Amino acid sequence: MAGLISRGFLGRRRPAEVENRLPPGQYLVTDWPVLSAGPTPHTPLDKWSFTMDGLVGKPVTWSWDQFQKLPTQTYTVDISCVTKWTKLDMKWLGVTVDTLLEAVEVDPAGKYVTAYSDGGYTTNVPLDEMTKGQAFVAYQFGDKPLEPVHGGPARLVVPHLYFWKSAKWIRGLRFMEENEPGFWEQLGYNIHGDPWKEERYSGD
Amino acid sequence: MAQPVLEWQAGTVTAIRPETRQTKSFTLALPKWMAHRAGMHYDVRLTAPDGYQTERSYSIASAPERVGLIELTVERIADGEVSPYLHDVVVTGDQIEVRGPIGGYFVWEVRLGGPLLLIGGGSGVVPLMAMLRHRAAEHATIPARLLYSSRTQDDVIYRDELDAMAAGDKGFEALFTFTRQAPPGWTGYQRRIDGEMLHEVIKPFGEQARVYVCGPTLLVESVANALAQMGLPIERIRTERFGPTGV
Numbered sequence: 001m002a003g004l005i006s007r008g009f010l011g012r013r014r015p016a017e018v019e020n021r022l023p024p025g026q027y028l029v030t031d032w033p034v035l036s037a038g039p040t041p042h043t044p045l046d047k048w049s050f051t052m053d054g055l056v057g058k059p060v061t062w063s064w065d066q067f068q069k070l071p072t073q074t075y076t077v078d079i080s081c082v083t084k085w086t087k088l089d090m091k092w093l094g095v096t097v098d099t100l101l102e103a104v105e106v107d108p109a110g111k112y113v114t115a116y117s118d119g120g121y122t123t124n125v126p127l128d129e130m131t132k133g134q135a136f137v138a139y140q141f142g143d144k145p146l147e148p149v150h151g152g153p154a155r156l157v158v159p160h161l162y163f164w165k166s167a168k169w170i171r172g173l174r175f176m177e178e179n180e181p182g183f184w185e186q187l188g189y190n191i192h193g194d195p196w197k198e199e200r201y202s203g204d
Numbered sequence: 205m206a207q208p209v210l211e212w213q214a215g216t217v218t219a220i221r222p223e224t225r226q227t228k229s230f231t232l233a234l235p236k237w238m239a240h241r242a243g244m245h246y247d248v249r250l251t252a253p254d255g256y257q258t259e260r261s262y263s264i265a266s267a268p269e270r271v272g273l274i275e276l277t278v279e280r281i282a283d284g285e286v287s288p289y290l291h292d293v294v295v296t297g298d299q300i301e302v303r304g305p306i307g308g309y310f311v312w313e314v315r316l317g318g319p320l321l322l323i324g325g326g327s328g329v330v331p332l333m334a335m336l337r338h339r340a341a342e343h344a345t346i347p348a349r350l351l352y353s354s355r356t357q358d359d360v361i362y363r364d365e366l367d368a369m370a371a372g373d374k375g376f377e378a379l380f381t382f383t384r385q386a387p388p389g390w391t392g393y394q395r396r397i398d399g400e401m402l403h404e405v406i407k408p409f410g411e412q413a414r415v416y417v418c419g420p421t422l423l424v425e426s427v428a429n430a431l432a433q434m435g436l437p438i439e440r441i442r443t444e445r446f447g448p449t450g451v
Contacts, residue, residue: 003251004214004301008293011252012285025249025259027285034421034445037309038438039428084247084259119438149425187308200247201306203209 021078023195026086033085040148041118041169051172055110060103070095077159080195094138097130110175115156118169123182125165162193214299223361229277239268242334243311246304260286263330267337279327310444318346319409323427325353325419328446333362348376351405353397355384399430418444
């Protein structure tokens with residue numbers, strides 16, 4: 001996108017193989033910044049559950065132990081946060097949403113998903129952007145249990161969208177007829193959130 | 205609520221004020237200024253001659269009552285890309301592309317009421333200062349307290365303004381804590397913010413307090429957890445975290 005040339009600004013260039021992986025306006029980080037709107041919830045594992053409800057034939061709920069028995073996959077993905085950082089090759093272990101979907105019958109009208117979390121956080125993603133390996137519920141990062149500050153015990157990960165779509169402290173997916181704006185989507189952030197299209201804010 | 209499309213605009217730097225060794229405040233005149241809510245931020249975009257671009261977000265330090273202008277207070281990160289440019293290259297009269305205001309949760313305005321407890325660490329005080337400046341500009345009598353953690357006295361941003369604000373306003377009190385070195389003769393807090401300190405600071409307000417916490421992740425995390433454990437409703441604890449990155 002064209003912009004006003006900033007007098008005397010040259011920028012910090014990365015090797016092309018890195019630069020090509022950074023969506024527009026993003027910069028590379030090697031640490032993992034934390035951004036949250038409120039206190040970090042600490043739900044004990046014996047109180048944790050994961051539910052699929054809304055427009056489904058019959059809602060299903062897994063306890064933590066049941067969820068651990070679901071088949072997992074490892075994922076190595078690049079993550080971009082709307083606050084401008086991008087972190088490459090983040091290694092997760094989690095359950096793909098495709099596996100979770102095998103347990104419910106989603107009404108054909110349920111074309112949108114609201115992910116909901118401890119603490120009341122919500123975010124919306126079209127269902128067809130969560131299937132075919134595009135999204136997973138992660139509970140390990142780098143071979144260790146996912147830390148609460150990063151969304152543990154489990155968080156949604158939707159790598160192709162800005163990271164606010166990857167709901168921390170996730171407790172369930174609700175299938176919806178409408179693309180209901182979630183927490184940040186109601187506060188001026190983009191309804192979709194594709195980093196490569198720089199869909200940061202409402203109207204982008 | 206319909207959201208306006210946020211367009212990039214060229215702000216003109218009308219003033220640069222050093223605040224501490226590491227922070228400067230930049231006043232920008234905006235052709236398409238829009239009233240913000242205290243606590244919001246702007247995106248800054250820099251463009252190199254060959255088209256390379258990068259962006260960062262900076263909290264607005266000024267009150268929305270300052271029509272046509274925004275002030276951004278920026279900490280210089282030694283190995284950063286944007287903050288050293290702003291600190292070392294930008295002079296008055298330069299143009300900088302910005303878009304905003306952005307963010308709708310970490311905001312406070314007089315109509316939300318109080319009592320208001322603001323807890324900041326380092327440059328995390330910036331959005332809290334916008335709230336205090338807004339409160340002062342509106343001559344609000346809502347009780348407010350700021351607990352501000354800095355390494356040393358020299359790292360305190362807005363010190364004179366905060367002292368002046370507190371001196372002229374019975375409803376506002378600024379409390380400082382120093383984590384590395386307190387000034388000579390200091391009788392106040394000199395440690396990291398902890399549960400005991402929070403108990404003392406929140407005491408006059410009790411569970412009615414509206415709390416905004418901004419600073420490095422570790423500070424925000426420990427303060428927010430301690431407040432939640434004290435029984436404060438979580439919807440009244442709003443946080444904004446400045447990660448260790450901030451480049």
